[in-house]
Amino acid sequence: MTSAPDARRWRLPAAILLLTVLTGCGPSTVVVQGSFPPPLLDPLPLRMGVWYDEAFAGHEFFDEAKSRRESDWLVKTGEAQVQMWNTLLGGMFRELVQMKGRPGPNQMNQLVDAVLVPHVDELQYAIPTHTNVKVYEIWMRYRFELLTTSGDPIADWTMTAYGKTPTAFLQSDEAAVNLAAVVALRDAGANFATHFTRVPEVREWLESRATTRGEAEP
Amino acid sequence: MKPGVMGTALLAATCTVLTGCVTATVDEMVFNEPTEGIGDSTVVILGRRHASDYETEPDFIQCVGKRIASRDRSIEVIGELEFINALYPWFEPRTAPLRPQDIDRLLLHRPVAEKMAALRTEYMIWIDGNTVRTDSAGSMTCGIGPGGAGCFGFGTWNNDANYEATIWDFTDRAEVGRINTSASGQSYMPAVVVPIPIIAPVQGTACDSIGDQLLEFLSSEF
Numbered sequence: 312m313t314s315a316p317d318a319r320r321w322r323l324p325a326a327i328l329l330l331t332v333l334t335g336c337g338p339s340t341v342v343v344q345g346s347f348p349p350p351l352l353d354p355l356p357l358r359m360g361v362w363y364d365e366a367f368a369g370h371e372f373f374d375e376a377k378s379r380r381e382s383d384w385l386v387k388t389g390e391a392q393v394q395m396w397n398t399l400l401g402g403m404f405r406e407l408v409q410m411k412g413r414p415g416p417n418q419m420n421q422l423v424d425a426v427l428v429p430h431v432d433e434l435q436y437a438i439p440t441h442t443n444v445k446v447y448e449i450w451m452r453y454r455f456e457l458l459t460t461s462g463d464p465i466a467d468w469t470m471t472a473y474g475k476t477p478t479a480f481l482q483s484d485e486a487a488v489n490l491a492a493v494v495a496l497r498d499a500g501a502n503f504a505t506h507f508t509r510v511p512e513v514r515e516w517l518e519s520r521a522t523t524r525g526e527a528e529p
Numbered sequence: 530m531k532p533g534v535m536g537t538a539l540l541a542a543t544c545t546v547l548t549g550c551v552t553a554t555v556d557e558m559v560f561n562e563p564t565e566g567i568g569d570s571t572v573v574i575l576g577r578r579h580a581s582d583y584e585t586e587p588d589f590i591q592c593v594g595k596r597i598a599s600r601d602r603s604i605e606v607i608g609e610l611e612f613i614n615a616l617y618p619w620f621e622p623r624t625a626p627l628r629p630q631d632i633d634r635l636l637l638h639r640p641v642a643e644k645m646a647a648l649r650t651e652y653m654i655w656i657d658g659n660t661v662r663t664d665s666a667g668s669m670t671c672g673i674g675p676g677g678a679g680c681f682g683f684g685t686w687n688n689d690a691n692y693e694a695t696i697w698d699f700t701d702r703a704e705v706g707r708i709n710t711s712a713s714g715q716s717y718m719p720a721v722v723v724p725i726p727i728i729a730p731v732q733g734t735a736c737d738s739i740g741d742q743l744l745e746f747l748s749s750e751f
Contacts, residue, residue: 348614348615348617349617350617350618351615351616351617351618351619351638351640351641351644352638352640353638353639353640446582446583446584475578475581475584476584477583477584477586477659497617497618497621498621498622498623500617500618501617501618501621501623501624502623504618505618505623505624
């Protein structure tokens, strides 16, 4: 028979054991971490503002397991997204300004040429247990809004990014998904940097700015 | 002989014996070899990552670079990650040049031209391929009990490596060589209480083969 003080003595180890068992049932969580190089580009002569809304800065993706063999997945990309886009945009434009709020008619904000608002519209991932291919993949679709400081739209376009990494000896699923996400973010940066000036509305806006400035100069 | 040294020698001998056999083949076609070596210039070795179902392993690229640099210390090999980071976003899978002529398009960007000049890159070597497990057989059972743990059984598997290196002369914007290597080998894992892996170093052999052929092209000493 166990006395009350004895039972109390066993509570802590029992709680630790229970927590350990329950941890095994939790989702596979990946907080994406990586380093992103600055772009090797001639910066565009723009004072560009950027606004990351809460959904973007704290972006995460949850996928519920489809069968008992699989586990739930939680992929948090928000922090890495902000880090990558700050580095990229900082090298793409003469000056990058972090806006205090989303541009709008009644929103007091810093004075900039335009404000870029990125969104992650969709994220999909695949791991070898899903596809039987020994590759981890991340696919993302972004939507970008280019706005005036008063919130009027200049351009609105979508862009995809893709990253994959092969299975590697002694590499966990989480580490491989993280690496695939970092590759996808680098791909997003490469796609944006090489296509920004080719977006028709952006090109028109840049041309109209160049014309206006040309007329203003004596 | 000291016991420690003897132990190390015995371990090395055991490891050598416990290595599976590998068969490797190398095909080579090169032009315009630099007869006096590459001098002060540098070489960069990059992996192709365009295919949807496989990826050239970064550690294989690193292995080939190390093989070349260790056998001829006068050759400076720029690390793959260092190079693609320094030239981001121009050497990502989406943006990397696919033909030597595409280099001209890249050099229209002033910062890229300046960076390439600073890196003194004379040869750009693209490696495409991977190592795959083609076949496996056997079974193994492991158990744990109050008296200890152990495994019993036998497993065997085949690995095939196939890589192609394409050499671009950066100054002349031309492809000057192709080296193809394929290697295959069978690994075994017998287990009577303790599993003993007898691994065939397929990828390592492919790395040495392609590295040696590239050395013959790049180095004046080989």
